[in-house]
Amino acid sequence: MAATAPTADSAAAANADYPLTPEGARAFVAAVEKDLFDLSIISGRAQWVNSTYINDDTDALAAYFGTIGTEKGVKYASEAARYARVQGLDFDTARKLNILRGALVLSAPNTPGAAAELNTIATRLQSTYGKGRASLNGKVLTGDDVEALMGTNRNPAELAEMWKTWHENVGRPMRNDYTRMVEIANSGAQELGYADTGAMWRSNYDMTPDEFAATYDRLWSEVKPLYDDLHCYTRTKLNQKYGNGVQPATGPIRADLLGNMWAQEWGNIYDVVAPKGAGDLGYDVTDLLVAKKKSPTDMVKIGEGFYTSLGLAPLPASFWERSQITRPRDREVVCHASAWDLDNKDDLRIKMCTKVNGDDFVTIHHELGHNYYQRAYNQQPYLYLNGANDGFHEAIGDFVALSITPEYLVQIGLLDRSKVPSADKDIGLLLRQGMDKVAFLPFGLMVDKWRWGVFNGSITPANYNQAWVDLKKQYQGITPPVARSEQDFDPGAKFHIPGNTPYARYFLARLLQFQFYKAACDMAGWKGPLHRCSFYGNKEVGARLNAMMQMGASKPWPDALEAFTGNREISGKPMLEYFAPLQAWLKQQNQGKQCGW
Known part of the structure; x- marks a missing residue:
């Protein structure tokens, strides 16, 4: 730009x-x-x-x-x-x-002043989030600090305090603004001939809004049994750790116990759920980074190295001069990780408040995927400067991050080959991965289910919060740690709601990444279990990937999907293949348990 x-x-x-x-x-x-x-x-x-x-x-x-x-x-x-x-x-x-x-994303009607009001509200919502704070034992915490603490704290009372103060301090003040924003945006969408803003969002997938909603539900039905097995096992482990008074053995899981402010990914509580014997993977990425004295910038250099190993060009010098890699000490910033292209050519940047840990190591590989995609299609006309659909943009970095396997960690010098986990650790490896990848699926689905309901009027301002709580229970089997009321606006405590970022892309990306990953591993001639594959250094994968990325939005997304994977339909099956050994193991562990909620 x-x-x-x-x-x-x-x-x-x-x-x-x-x-x-x-x-x-x-x-x-x-x-x-x-x-x-x-x-x-x-x-x-x-x-x-x-x-x-x-x-x-x-x-x-x-x-x-x-x-x-x-x-x-x-x-x-x-x-x-x-x-x-x-x-x-x-x-x-x-x-x-x-x-x-x-x-x-949000359209204002032609009424004088409507666009200005809409943008003032949207900016205020985003800044309210950026300035958001939680507290723990009276100490004020920034958003990135409370996120990190939610992943490591195992004290239920302290977790509940952090969860409650974040949701109330950040979400509650947004409620009236959000209600007004929906009114303006719906008027704008209707002027463009859409039923509502949600229908406008769903029209961007080379199919009708109703066809997209049906595809969304079909994909969820493919992967839901795997999620249900993981939920049942995780609840048992939390019950064993905390007891019936904190986490009952049946029913939904208490949201703040899952290692994440939104219960969207559960990998941070792997220590709680790790299987006996196979649970110790023999390494922890955070520990490896710390032991090698890697800085946040070093971590970004490693991420860049993955893409250049595939034959893609290094990032421009301006990337290193202009990116925000760590949180500045002297000002308020939005810490939520994002990737930018400011001139539609090669002024590529990331914006993060990177901490030296395994989560941010994965996030870096993900964000650089956006940058490499942006540069690949930079020769396209302006309206094609985008992914084949928004799920593609998220999936590129995610499928590269799936290749952060023990083999890859050896190849980049972070892990000694003698420390590579043996095959008997595979369940542990898969469970650790599944706690993030599989656990995310229903959250990825329900965020826009809530917004589509808000936009079409089936969820009214009078039950904004209850509908959010109900959808989290219906799809995730999750319940808040403290009582909620319509004074609250829990959706606002998740960046993508005040940031007005459509969320279906993340659900699609969670499935697409496994399709891309399986295709890349097949191209690379990988013969072992799918979850151990790394295509680091494979130039054929890089060439095919670049060919897909160069298309931008110039063709319907099935054409782009076919260019890299040979298939024209998004499918949950590659994800199920990846996690098949884990799912069989989970079913054994859950025998005799009352699963579901």
């Missing part, structure tokens, strides 16, 4: 009224792409500064450019809807018009 403001000429060109003909539609799209490209440069910089230096001035700058972007987006979306009805459009023009129509 170069620091030039949109030119008057490009804005005027995009405002010109092109005839409703195939040629006119093509000219309209070209003018819009030029205008939005120019705007993205300066607005991206405003967003970067706001995220890495939160104060009233940067909030105002982000809201200012966000408002311009929303107003342009609304205008171009409604004009795109007109041109999309023209007969005889070529493939690219029709596709770009459809992308334009559904491009906004």
Whole structure:
């Protein structure tokens, strides 16, 4: 995104009224792409500064450019809807018009002042999250600190205090703003011809919103039995550790006991659930990083090394000069990890508050996946500067992070070969992985289930919080550690809600990453168990991966999926194959237990 403001000429060109003909539609799209490209440069910089230096001035700058972007987006979306009805459009023009129509995450109506109000609210919600604090024994904790502590603390009373103070301090103040934001965004989506904002989001998958919702449910039904087995086993282990008074042997699991503020990934409590004998993996990635005296920047260099081992080019020098790799000491920042491309070419950056631990080591591999994807498609026209669908963008880094196997740790010099776990540790390895990958699935699903309900009116402001609690219980089998009421706004305590980031992408990515991983391991000629495969250093995988990434959003996502995997449909089966030994073992452990909730 170069620091030039949109030119008057490009804005005027995009405002010109092109005839409703195939040629006119093509000219309209070209003018819009030029205008939005120019705007993205300066607005991206405003967003970067706001995220890495939160104060009233940067909030105002982000809201200012966000408002311009929303107003342009609304205008171009409604004009795109007109041109999309023209007969005889070529493939690219029709596709770009459809992308334009559904491009906004939040659309304001054409009412004067609506876009400004929407962006002011959206900016305020995000900054409320960024400034959020929890407390423990009277001590105030930042968001990244409380996240880390939730992963290591095993005191139920202290966990409940951190959970409660985070949810109340961060979520509660957002409730009225969020309610108003939904009203404005729905009016905007309806002006564009969508039933509501959720339907607009679901229209971005080369299928109808209803078809997407059905696909979503089909994928969940494929993997739900694996989750149910993991939930049953984990609950038993928590009951054994804490007793009936804290975690009963039946029913839902208490949310704060799972090592994560949102109970979305449970890997941090592996020590609680580890199987006797096979549980000790012989190494811990955090310990390996500390023992080798790796700094946060060293960790990012290692992540880059994975991608360059596949034959992809190193990150540009500007990446190392401009990224926020650790939390600055002198200002408020959004610590939530993200990857940026500020000039639509190669001004690539990450924004993290990296700590030297295994979680952030994985996160780095993930975020760099976004950067390498962004650079691969940087020759595409502006409206194709994106993943094949948003799940692809998340899955690229995730499938690379699946290759953080003992073999990979040996190859990069973090683990001695003599310490590589033997085959009898495989259940432990898989359980550790499953506590994150499998445990996430229903959370990945329910975040947007809640928002789709909010947007379509089936969840009203009067039961925002109860609906969230109910969905977490229905899909995750999770219950809050303390009583909740409609004074609360627990959804706001999760970044992607105030940040207005659609979440279906993370659920899709959790499945796509195993499809990508299996395809890469097959390409690399891997013969052992799927979960031990590392394709580090394989240039064929890199070439095929780059070919898929270079497509950007220029083709329907089944074409991109086929280019790398040979399949045209997202499937849960590769994930089930990866975890098959674990699932068989879990069923044995759960014999005689009352599973479900």
